[in-house]
Amino acid sequence: MSIHGDPTTAVLPASSDVIVSVRGLSVEYAAGRGLAALRGHRRFTVLDDVSLEIGRGEVVGLAGESGSGKSTLANVLVGLAPASGGQVSIGGREIVELPASGWRELRRRVQLIYQDPFDSLNPRFSVFRAVAEPLLAQGGSSRERIGEAVHEALRRAELPPAEYVHRYPSQLSGGERQRVSIARALVLDPEVIVADEPVSMLDVTTGHQIVRLLRRLADEQGVSILLIGHDLGVLGQCCDRIGIMYLGRLVEVGPADRVLEEPRHPYTAALLAAIPSADPEMRRQRVELPGEPPSPTHRPLGCPFHPRCPRADVFCTENNPQLQATGTGQAAACWHPLDASDLP
């Protein structure tokens, strides 16, 4: 994504040590079924010209509604979705059009944590087997080496190995299962962990602990983390920077506190306003964001947010805005960004 206006650091990490680099990434899928899909006459765009970098030990959050493309971006980073255009590199290694043999090596560098800790662990595998699986798939490790690596990974995920290696998923709580998933991701000692909604199925206090664990992995062990979630409160707790996605585009990105406290994009503001308040004496206004969440199969022309945007005018219906520095540390893709006077 080209950045207009002042050079901005919003899409760049604070450190100069870039581990993940995404430049102008687009992903398209063929519409229809069977032969019609193969011919690919009708295609729809799920990611449109997205650029983002993640530094060593940095936690970057991505938020947005279902269908906004955040999971697609995660899937591209781990090789589960094909890129249609743009460049993506992990640790300096280009991954677009990487052959399967290249992915085997790259899996050591980037690992995924799934949303549902109840579905993502094989119920017939003990914790030991689940955590050892990536090493077994990679091959070439001795029995002793695997045993050591599994214990080390469980310790990093803050599960005492002796207590857990022989247990099965059915004997674990949701939080413990998610820690096993994290240990499984850590066993290959990756530089990057992509966590797709890792706490959305967990209780508040358990989710809180998992998020703190991810933060510590970044701070103390230099793991770079892409944390995908729809709960801006959770992302705000843990992320250095936050990106907001809407219909396949990154519409706002910047330091977490800037984005959450002084949003510039009207969509970010709407997301923040939709969070219910636990203070019964503070009645908030229900957000007026008309319409259904958008579908990538029916992308509007111009700014993708204009059909639901309270600030949209005719210009917005025809021209798609690029990310622009807002002068407050973040960047927003909006023709009529909010300013300080619009904030409550």
Add this chain to the structure above:
Amino acid sequence: MTAVTSVPPLLTVQDLTVDFGSPARSVRAVDGVSFDLRPGETVGLIGESGSGKSTIVRAVLRLLPEGTRVTGQIRFGDVALLEASEKMLRPMRWKAMAFVPQSAMNSLDPVRQVGRQIVDVIRAHEKVSSRDAWERARVALASVGIDPSRATDYPHQFSGGMRQRALIAMSTILKPKLLIADEPTTGLDVVVQDQVLGELQRVCREQTIATIFVTHDLGVAAEMCTHLVVMCRGVAVESGRVEDVLVRPQHSYTQALLHSTRARLVSEKPRQGDPR
């Protein structure tokens, strides 16, 4: 609840205790919980997983598995629910008390049109023509913001929010006195959650439906409920009017829950070496 009012309670739960498992190795899921619910009130059952909130709901709906030992009393109007026969309960379900479950995808029949499923509910309880029932189904869908022309769609053609709204339409179509919503917005995006909660609140107010609202989200509870019962490990540790419980929590568990929720909203970033 403690509020002094002349209106008799619609639902009284008294000293409800639920034990799962064999008598030798039983697990107490709910331990001596009591609360009242009057027409127009919404009582929120809040707490984390395993605290017993869904078990209370299943006890009220009489959906607990066979062999579960339930003691105490649940009175719904004149009916003692725990003693009622299945024959007595059947006409009450949907008609007198309805249920909005957690996962809309799993609770709609995937091979039956959404409108048809609402028609089924109507015609199971009322002698009306198919045409009239379809018309009512369309009106009900329109009232929760779904285009009536989508009534002949199948569940997979609906978005998650639309499915959950369709369930709200279905569960309120027979104008029940009691609606039980078990985490009705889990898994929905925050903007869609806001819309679904708005619909639920509006429908319940218009029809003065009493609601039991199960949630782990204190923010949602604060907005939806008039009263709260805070559950921790099967015990109701605190209950009362929503303003009292959330503004002046007495129990340390409520205070802890509230603290973690507030901490979330002000986005406190943990620093390096932060204790767990």
